[in-house]
Amino acid sequence: MTGVNLISRSLSLVTFSFLFFISNSLVAQSEITVDSENQIEINRIKTAYLYNFLKFIDLPPNQSTAETNSFAVCVLGKDPFGLALDAMSGRKAKGLIVFSKRVTTIAEARACNILYISESESERLDLILKSFEQSAILTVSDIRQFSQKGGIIGFVKNAERIGLEINLNNARKANIKISGLLLEIAEVIE
Amino acid sequence: MTLIKQKNLLCVSLFTLLASNSSEIFAQEAKHDYFALSLEELANIKVITSSRREQSIDDSYANIMVVTKEMIERRGYRNIIEILEDLPGFDFATYEDGGGEYPVHFLNRGIGGDNGNTRLLVMVDGLVQNHISFNWAQGLTDEQMLFDVERIEVVQGPGSSLYGAQAVSGIIHIITKQKFKGFNGKLLLGEDNTQSLELLFGDNIGSVHYQLALKTYLSDGDMGHGRPDPGNFFSNNVYPDILTANYDANGNYETNVANPLAGQMIPDGFNNSKDDQTLRFKISTDNMQLGINYWEKQDGLGSYVVGYEYDATADDFITHHSGFTVYMKNQTTLIDNKVNWKSDLWYRVDSQESDTGFRYTYRFNQLKKSYHSSSSQVGFENQIDWKLDKNKTVTVGARLLGNRQTEQVVSLGQEQNGNASTTNSSWDIAVTGAGLNQEKVNEIFDENETAVYALLEGQFSEQLSYSIGTRYSNGSDYGSTNTPRAGLIYRTDDEWILKALYGVAFRQPSLFELRDEFRGAMDLTPEKINTYELELGKRFKDLGQVKFNLFYSNLKDGINLIADSSRAGGERYANVDSSYVRGLSTQLNLQPLEHLSVYLNYIFQQGRTDEQGWGRLSHTAKHKANFGMNWQPWQTFNVNFRVNYIGDRKTPESNQFFDGRAPGYQKVDVVLTWADLFDNPALSTQLSLNNLFDEDYYGIGRQAGSSNRNEYDPALNPDPLGFIPAYHPQPGQSIYWSLSFRM
Numbered sequence: 055m056t057g058v059n060l061i062s063r064s065l066s067l068v069t070f071s072f073l074f075f076i077s078n079s080l081v082a083q084s085e086i087t088v089d090s091e092n093q094i095e096i097n098r099i100k101t102a103y104l105y106n107f108l109k110f111i112d113l114p115p116n117q118s119t120a121e122t123n124s125f126a127v128c129v130l131g132k133d134p135f136g137l138a139l140d141a142m143s144g145r146k147a148k149g150l151i152v153f154s155k156r157v158t159t160i161a162e163a164r165a166c167n168i169l170y171i172s173e174s175e176s177e178r179l180d181l182i183l184k185s186f187e188q189s190a191i192l193t194v195s196d197i198r199q200f201s202q203k204g205g206i207i208g209f210v211k212n213a214e215r216i217g218l219e220i221n222l223n224n225a226r227k228a229n230i231k232i233s234g235l236l237l238e239i240a241e242v243i244e
Numbered sequence: 245m246t247l248i249k250q251k252n253l254l255c256v257s258l259f260t261l262l263a264s265n266s267s268e269i270f271a272q273e274a275k276h277d278y279f280a281l282s283l284e285e286l287a288n289i290k291v292i293t294s295s296r297r298e299q300s301i302d303d304s305y306a307n308i309m310v311v312t313k314e315m316i317e318r319r320g321y322r323n324i325i326e327i328l329e330d331l332p333g334f335d336f337a338t339y340e341d342g343g344g345e346y347p348v349h350f351l352n353r354g355i356g357g358d359n360g361n362t363r364l365l366v367m368v369d370g371l372v373q374n375h376i377s378f379n380w381a382q383g384l385t386d387e388q389m390l391f392d393v394e395r396i397e398v399v400q401g402p403g404s405s406l407y408g409a410q411a412v413s414g415i416i417h418i419i420t421k422q423k424f425k426g427f428n429g430k431l432l433l434g435e436d437n438t439q440s441l442e443l444l445f446g447d448n449i450g451s452v453h454y455q456l457a458l459k460t461y462l463s464d465g466d467m468g469h470g471r472p473d474p475g476n477f478f479s480n481n482v483y484p485d486i487l488t489a490n491y492d493a494n495g496n497y498e499t500n501v502a503n504p505l506a507g508q509m510i511p512d513g514f515n516n517s518k519d520d521q522t523l524r525f526k527i528s529t530d531n532m533q534l535g536i537n538y539w540e541k542q543d544g545l546g547s548y549v550v551g552y553e554y555d556a557t558a559d560d561f562i563t564h565h566s567g568f569t570v571y572m573k574n575q576t577t578l579i580d581n582k583v584n585w586k587s588d589l590w591y592r593v594d595s596q597e598s599d600t601g602f603r604y605t606y607r608f609n610q611l612k613k614s615y616h617s618s619s620s621q622v623g624f625e626n627q628i629d630w631k632l633d634k635n636k637t638v639t640v641g642a643r644l645l646g647n648r649q650t651e652q653v654v655s656l657g658q659e660q661n662g663n664a665s666t667t668n669s670s671w672d673i674a675v676t677g678a679g680l681n682q683e684k685v686n687e688i689f690d691e692n693e694t695a696v697y698a699l700l701e702g703q704f705s706e707q708l709s710y711s712i713g714t715r716y717s718n719g720s721d722y723g724s725t726n727t728p729r730a731g732l733i734y735r736t737d738d739e740w741i742l743k744a745l746y747g748v749a750f751r752q753p754s755l756f757e758l759r760d761e762f763r764g765a766m767d768l769t770p771e772k773i774n775t776y777e778l779e780l781g782k783r784f785k786d787l788g789q790v791k792f793n794l795f796y797s798n799l800k801d802g803i804n805l806i807a808d809s810s811r812a813g814g815e816r817y818a819n820v821d822s823s824y825v826r827g828l829s830t831q832l833n834l835q836p837l838e839h840l841s842v843y844l845n846y847i848f849q850q851g852r853t854d855e856q857g858w859g860r861l862s863h864t865a866k867h868k869a870n871f872g873m874n875w876q877p878w879q880t881f882n883v884n885f886r887v888n889y890i891g892d893r894k895t896p897e898s899n900q901f902f903d904g905r906a907p908g909y910q911k912v913d914v915v916l917t918w919a920d921l922f923d924n925p926a927l928s929t930q931l932s933l934n935n936l937f938d939e940d941y942y943g944i945g946r947q948a949g950s951s952n953r954n955e956y957d958p959a960l961n962p963d964p965l966g967f968i969p970a971y972h973p974q975p976g977q978s979i980y981w982s983l984s985f986r987m
Contacts, residue, residue: 086285086288086289086290087289087290087291087394087421088289088290088291090291092312092314094835094838095314096291098278099278099286099289101278101279102278102279102281102286103286105279106282106283106286109283110283136838137838137839138838141279142279145279211291214290214291215287215288215289215290215291216286216289216291218287235283236283239283239284239287
């Protein structure tokens with residue numbers, strides 16, 4: 055086989071493919087798929103969600119935010135995200151710098167705007183949520199039935215997506231307004 | 245400067261150049277910047293599991309290994325053979341070339357090794373790829389496309405109760421991307437004029453999605469040059485002095501005539517060129533999918549026969565196969581969250597084109613012996629999954645198959661119409677001296693199969709679950725057979741899992757074994773294998789997992805040749821063999837750091853027959869191990885390093901070159917990947933260095949491997965007994981470079 059053969063076949067392939075491309079005139083962005091066994095990739099998607107939540111919630115004025123001119127996204131307990139969480143630091147949301155941190159105590163967590171509660175804290179979940187019930191902190195977790203147990207946003211496994219379950223009642227108690235755009239992509243419970 | 249040193253210098257230079265241009269961001273494995281996606285885009289990311297009924301690996305009643313698309317990309321796999329080399333259990337005679345007119349020759353956990361490896365089931369999206377007439381495992385070398393693959397599930401152990409015949413040693417299930425959107429391409433270049441282009445395009449028109457994947461793979465091949473050939477099966481040979489049989493220019497038959505090429509050196513090596521194409525096109529809605537799959541393979545026959553009896557370097561020393569499938573799949577929820585119905589309808593054609601063949605050196609040397617065949621199949625399968633309650637699911641199904649089969653039609657001289665079951669120049673007639681260009685009509689056989697299967701899966705408790713099922717198959721050629729399966733899975737907690745598995749699988753006799761005029765036997769019954777397996781797995785949270793498997797298989801009624809003086813060839817096929825295999829395999833997968841993952845797998849296996857006690861299995865290594873490491877020091881650069889360790893291998897008594905043992909080998913592959921090339925997230929490039937340290941290695945001669953090169957004498961013995969070489973030489977260090985884009 056010679057290069058001439060490849061060139062002619064390649065031209066045919068490329069031409070054929072571009073006919074499909076041109077016939078629809080829109081170039082769709084590649085659909086992203088992730089293997090369900092690839093937990094690292096799934097956790098990266100979840101950190102992206104944590105970052106995006108900042109853009110779609112209204113938090114009441116917070117002393118810590120005002121002082122630091124930044125948002126704090128925290129993980130309480132054993133961190134499943136690793137460097138993906140660090141990748142969030144330095145980005146901006148609503149004009150403020152976002153930084154991420156890991157906390158181990160409830161007291162430390164009070165300075166956060168978004169608090170992801172790790173599965174390692176399952177046993178003391180009730181205590182944690184009671185502590186933040188009326189704090190303007192968006193609580194998020196993968197713990198089963200999190201939003202039914204007092205949390206605000208729970209990550210749930212849908213058939214083929216990473217789903218969100220939002221408890222509006224708990225959000226109201228925490229004085230947090232959630233944008234309709236975020237509610238649209240989530241399952242909402244009252 | 246030697247070629248190897250030149251290649252290494254080029255690699256170092258390229259590495260230095262590209263490494264200096266890579267941007268250092270965060271040490272992340274992902275190619276996607278998820279922070280840059282909108283909320284809607286995040287919500288649209290699909291998380292996919294694939295199995296016959298959407299189960300996770302831990303929940304499956306089988307020993308499954310999954311190769312994801314990320315693994316395929318990072319490791320630079322070009323074909324399924326390269327993937328299987330890194331998994332436990334596979335012993336190769338031929339690898340990605342050298343299969344001859346058959347696709348492949350290898351064993352899986354000691355089972356297989358026959359022509360075309362008929363004891364392994366290969367599927368693409370649930371559609372069987374094994375040859376309709378000959379049961380060969382097809383689609384494992386460069387005619388298979390990996391560019392549109394989502395994942396590959398390799399199941400070891402019997403799978404007939406769900407999937408039918410041929411799933412004796414296991415199943416390779418290739419699952420392609422569904423509803424892909426975008427335009428991806430990949431150009432690959434390598435030595436010996438290797439060039440490949442793959443394209444993947446998908447989009448929606450309203451609620452209808454369409455997807456097109458194309459591949460072309462071309463290579464001149466290395467012609468076997470530089471490969472180890474200690475026995476001179478493919479080198480340092482001289483044409484024979486005489487032609488034992490020939491037809492002159494007037495078509496007159498003559499014997500023992502002077503060879504015009506007498507005394508000249510036979511060119512060293514063998515034709516292992518490649519010219520492969522693949523197409524997969526599908527249109528999907530929510531419930532239905534229509535598709536067309538086509539592949540074509542026109543490759544050099546390689547090292548499958550010895551170079552002194554065949555004109556192995558000739559351009560026409562090729563195999564030419566193709567496969568075509570058109571299908572319709574339908575999936576409907578009959579009752580929400582309770583009953584699902586899946587239905588598949590397909591039409592397949594497998595063709596062996598009539599330029600498949602070769603020329604002998606010692607007879608008819610100007611006339612090509614060629615093979616052609618064309619077989620077709622219509623199939624219809626329905627499956628219902630019924631969720632009885634939260635803990636119990638029943639699966640029932642039925643399959644109807646209609647096959648139109650032809651044997652290989654063998655011709656001498658004239659190129660034939662590959663779709664016909666006739667020849668205008670029958671080899672069978674010509675070889676007796678009765679004349680060239682004599683017509684022969686081969687029979688066409690219509691065969692049908694019906695099968696019904698049922699499977700019940702449930703839970704005794706939160707920790708203990710079970711599966712039990714069976715398949716009843718009835719073929720017009722082989723009668724009926726039952727293949728049950730059962731399994732228990734016990735989970736101590738989120739970390740430990742214990743599986744106990746039992747399964748029976750079968751391989752129906754091939755058309756050749758049943759109907760060959762010299763050796764066929766219509767009373768053949770299917771081969772059956774019983775396999776018992778224990779699997780113990782432990783997850784180390786956030787770190788990885790380890791898995792141990794103990795297996796024991798008993799292959800009964802194995803089909804093989806026995807002496808029969810009543811037959812013209814002195815032999816016939818019969819159900820004679822019983823063989824037993826046992827072994828231990830282990831797999832460790834760890835992610836000690838976010839940017840670093842490692843794996844290690846190992847297998848030990850033994851076999852015995854009714855006549856001999858436990859010992860090494862022929863054509864296999866008692867010990868095999870694979871190690872791999874993937875390191876992503878920064879977001880845009882990835883290093884993948886893999887080692888295959890194959891212990892020394894037992895050779896059959898018929899293989900006269902080795903004294904019962906062939907040496908093992910260790911092979912190292914390194915793949916370097918740069919993403920965001922020139923700061924463009926759509927571009928990435930990859931450099932693959934296969935067999936980095938230029939290890940000399942070969943596969944053990946397929947089947948008997950009985951050729952004795954010392955018996956070849958161009959003057960006195962141009963056609964010694966046996967034509968299968970004692971080994972199949974493999975390439976030394978090879979370099980491939982690719983450039984990928986995504987839009």
